[in-house]
Amino acid sequence: MEQNVGSLQEQARKRKDRLKALRDKKLHVSFQEDGEPENKKAATEENIEEKHRSVYLRLRNYTPEDEELKVRQVPKVKPASVEDKVKDQLEAANPEPIIEEVDLANLAPRKPDWDLKRDVAKKLEKLERRTQRAIAELIRDRLRGSEDELAGAVGAVGVEEGDSD
Incomplete structure (x- = not known):
């Protein structure tokens, strides 16, 4: 070790x-x-x-007495107006409203069950088609039944007319 x-x-x-x-x-x-x-x-x-x-000497807050240093003094600057800046920002934040592009359907709140309706829509379409077929078939059955009754009624009326002659 x-x-x-x-x-x-x-x-x-x-x-x-x-x-x-x-x-x-x-x-x-x-x-x-x-x-x-x-x-x-x-x-x-x-x-x-x-x-x-x-290094270039710049005098911002000091007023020199020497003539050579007065050349290096930075001129006084007035602060920018806060009101003007705020006014510009407010104008930029408020664009002119465009009425043509507003869709009222998008503005209205949705009902709480809108997603359920969306999900069930395909199944409802199938059921609607089946319902329409069933209704059409029932109407056809009634028409067939009424044709038989109508033929029977016409035959009965013809027999009654033949008896009266």
Whole structure:
């Protein structure tokens, strides 16, 4: 077991050395006497000079007495009117109503059983057709029965007329 611990420590030391070498290679470190890398010092000095060049002094809330600084003073701006902004938003939110496109059927609330009627509609169509057929058949039966009665009535009337002659 001691060999495993020793080899693990050795592997960890090698890993640390490799990481340090990579860091040094990445930074291109050349140390001076004070221990700070040259490229780090140069970078910070360049950054400071760059910041001074890019910063432009703008005086918004301060009224300078010096003539050179008065040039950099930002002119006073009046705040925008809140009423105008609100009025514009209200006008944009209220479009003109278009009466032609309004469908009253869509506006009316649906009855609570509309979905049941929709689901049962196909079955009702079948039942309606069967009902119509049954009614037609009943009418035909009555007509056949009335034809027989009518023929019998006509025959009876003919017999009565023949007797009276």
